[in-house]
Amino acid sequence: MFNKKGEFDLIKLQWQAVRYEDEEIVSRKVKPEYQDLKEFIQEERKQGNKIFLEYLINDIELSSWLNRNFFEDEIISAVGERREPLSLYMNAAYKKIALKRLFGIKINEQDAFDAYNYWDIKNQLSKEELKAKQTSIMEGATQILEEENTDTMLYCSGCCSDRLCGYFGIRVAQTENAIVWFALLDKENLKFQFEKAQYTDAFQECINMVNNEISELGMKEMDASEEGEKWIEMEEWIDAIIEKFQIDRDTFSLTQLNEIFLKGSIQEIDAGIHLAESLGINTEIIKGDLDERYSILSEEEKNLITWKMIDSGEYFGTLHLHYPGLARKAFLLFSK
Secondary structure, eight states, X not given: OOOOTTSOBOEEEEEEEEEEXXXXXXXXXXXXXXXXXXXXXXXXXXXXXXXXXXXXXXXXXXXXXXHHHHOSSOOSOTTSSEEOGGGSSOOHHHHHHHHHHHTTOOOOHHHHHHHHTHHHHHTTOOHHHHHHTHHHHHHHHHHHHHHHTTOEEEEEETTTOOGGGOEEEEEEEEOSSEEEEEEOOSSSOEXXXXXXXXXXXXXXXXXHHHHHHHHTTTOOOOOTTSOXXXXXXXXXXXXXXXXXXXXXXXXXXXHXXXXXXXXXXXXXXXXXXXXXXXXXXXXXXXXXXXXXXXXTSOHHHHHHHHHHHHHHTOOOOOBTTSXXXXXXXXXXXXXX
């Protein structure tokens, strides 16, 4: 799946139209390269087909690869319960938000307002009608702003796209020449690096479709060249925790690692684990303790501590309720 060190990963967006009968897939059609994306979506939906999007990373289906290598069942699928947001019946302003986050770009208040208030704007509500709804609009837009800037929702609930119904989140950040995807998972950290021009080209058709829709309503278009969050390498995070927690490499111990668990961010916890393992410190005892603590939680408790993470403003994602990486697991448990 991964390219050699120093090489860029390649991404393609494969749009599919799927027909169901009695909840079984009976046909699947891939959008031809020559066909306009909006035209493809409209024509296929008129015929009663559902639209899905599959990310092909180095010509391999990402959803299938994640299921095969990280998860015990088909929890992520381009045609299953966990889908990517861009193919859902979301309004165009929401899709603009999804696209900005896929480029590691923070959304602003206007983005959130447009997404929450999209249908009122499209239906041309009067200023008086909008003013009457001002309180609920501001509350809704604020929630969108906080949630969407937390991480990038790569896969979400196929029926509603609500984060509370479950999602697979990643961190997306930029270097000078690349877009980086990163996620903390149990077996290993997931990381892809895409060359910016190739990545932008892969998403350009979708960006154009969304921009055409929102520009008709006077909304600002998505600009893929906008500066996004900067990618920080693990070595830099390790240097940062050494300074913050006054760590001496020669005397670093599990006691200090526990202190990072209690006081650090997810990035800092992950750096602490990496530092410990690079120094030959056995972390199996801590891993076992975290697994035991996590296993006895109810689904409701897992749900609550996951959303406590979101409220804290951290930037790393999780597969909601299930399969958090070691650093996330520590953060969730100790910040409860």
